Amino acid sequence: MSAPELQDEVPRSLASVGSLADRVFRHTARGVGVFILVVFGSIGVFLALQALPTLRRYGAAFFTENEWLPERDQVGMSAVLLGTLLVGVIAMLTAFPLALASALYITEFAPNAIRKTLVAMVDLMAAVPSIIYGLWGFWLLQPQLVPVAHWIHQNLGWIPLFEASTDPDAPAYAQSVYTGSAFIAGLVVAMMVIPISCAVMRDVFAQAPVGEREAALALGATRWGMIRTVVLPFGRGGIVGGTMLGLGRALGETVAVLLIISVAFEIKIRILENGTITVSSLIANRFGEATAAQLSALLTAGFVLFVITVIVNTIAAIIVSRSRSGAATEI
Template sequence: VMPHAAELARWLQAQLGWIPIFDVQGADPNAAVWDASRYAASAFCAGIAVAMMVLPMSCAVMRQVFSQTPPGEKEAALALGATRWGMIRSVVLPFGRGGIIGGTMLGLGRALGETIAVLLIISPAFDVKVRILEVGTNTVSALIAGRFGDASKSQLSALLAAGFVLFLITLVVNTIAAIIVSRSRSGAGTDA
């Protein structure tokens, strides 16, 4: 997958390189022979890999919720003259709103924890880069996984503090997701 992601990153630089976030310093996307390693270890490629790992679980949750839509409501919408898309928009999507939000937040929570995949793809660096196609970046979880074994006492304290901050971010995201899902219409508590 990474060679294809690197090709996509090169295309993005060629087409949108005038936008600073898509520019790669020192790389010519229009060169006859180009170096894939200039793009393959970037945050963009790591994001594609994490998305491919997270999307199946999110989609499975959403699909399960959509399949629990009461058939009577779907048939009633179709009997009243709604098209298939109209029935989906007016019955299935409102019924599954909690599942959509829950699946999305579940995927986001899993993406926050994909440490090893990101660590194996990116080239760890300690500078913040605003260009997503450039090699060399880091995430908090990858930083902890990559540096924990060799850390001195003060570095260990910093890594533990970073882990605590990551835990707090995950806790806030999951709490917000639980609140949103409980407020939205779900299949369990529909009125007849």
């Protein structure tokens, strides 16, 4: 074979030339992504710079002190962080099983006649402003939960978590002890988290491959067996993503929590007893009357919440990326 013929056999490099619309879309999407990263990074840098004076002044005591009295030069976040953790954990322990069950029912068990209605209702609940949930929780849910908290204290009060500073067996128990607690605030936040987490899980479950569903049923699997071996492994990333998205909402909820809780800067794990505080409600409660020094302390609290949220979302992203939907599906 001659040299020219050998040159003709060399594979040609392929270069895709997109249309004008493709190039505009690609550059627009890239620009939006870069813009979001710049805004996100700018927020973090701004909060970090504002937090430096407070951290330099108080040092490690800012995370160990529980009082928040800037006028007395006593500022600490230990009680605030504990209250945020308690409200978030209560909300997620309540919301996760309900959101998962709701998503599975809508995608796998709900009749076609009502499925679209249920989807619309869940999406509508996710769009309801938090102030509405807060008012609903304060006026309607809290009076109904006070007897529940009292019953829990009566039967499980030997556990420190469910203890309260009152006699549960008194003929007329003090109802005010059980109002404005982390328990009630966590349940109100859970009602806000459920539709968000359910919507994410439902979208992922609905994308489970029809072929694998039918194959599992053809091999003799029951409806639950098909869900356990196909739908749940396929939607693992959606379960983690929806849960972490709900956790971020629970940690950062402000108005609803502020309407429910009785503000108290105390380190305690008694969730049934009134008195707690979260980072977001602290900022909302003290921001309007804050001086320059107090504002720096509040922005430091916001920076701590920002870092916690970033860590939670980063962990969620790592878990989702390592559990690609459908990767663990077994029949």
